[in-house]
Amino acid sequence: MNTIIHRVGTIYLPVENPDLASNWYQEKLGAVENFRNEDKAILDFANQSFFLVKSKKGEKAAFQDEKGKEHFYLTFEVDGIEELKKLHSVLKEKVVTVGDIEDRGHPGNNFIFFDMDGNKFDVWSELSPSFKEILD
Template sequence: MNTIIHRVGTIYLPVENPELASNWYQEKLGAIENFRNEEKAILDFANQSFFLVKSQKGEKAAFQDGKDKEHFFLTFEVDGIEDLKKLHYVLMEKGVTVGDIEDRGHPGNNFVFFDMDGNKFDVWSELSPSFKEKYLISQD
């Protein structure tokens, strides 16, 4: 079924200090800052626009799942297990808090990492077929 909605344009993340958080995302993840003031920073990375919004201390973009565990709200995709391992290593080398690479019983592997404000993210070793097709990434 076709849909009128074509993409997610912006993701909003709670951060305590937009300037410090923006610097963290630039240094650790290669984000590009497009705008910043005292209330927010606007970044581009992973083919997405991220707004880092000044929030109350301790606010995080996560939720408790049915087993009462904190769950990430967003999964980044990389192109294959080697890229997953490389990113995992690079983030560890940069001092980012990362979880172990896991086999969760579906295609590919994953790991989680946290930004400086405790926002939890997931990384998956499989690019979606529609993304590969749109951006002409070879599908081995």
């Protein structure tokens, strides 16, 4: 399918303290900081630009599904189950709050993790086919 929109360029995340949050993302996830001021930090990782925007305490990127369960806004992809297990272990070693690796009934496995502000993320063991083509 041909489309005018080719990719998501920037993701905005609410954080209480851009300085501390930027350091957390750099240390825990290997992000690279491109800019920081008192209102935001701009990071690159996972082939995306992330803006960590200073927000009110308790704000986070999540929503409740129809059953009242908190849901994440985005899923990071890794290349295979071994990479998923490796990232899971690395995040646990870095004292990041992570969930168990689980089979959700679709190809691959997933786990969730939280940043220091309570933003909830998902990780999936399967690369999207279009991205895998780019890597090959």
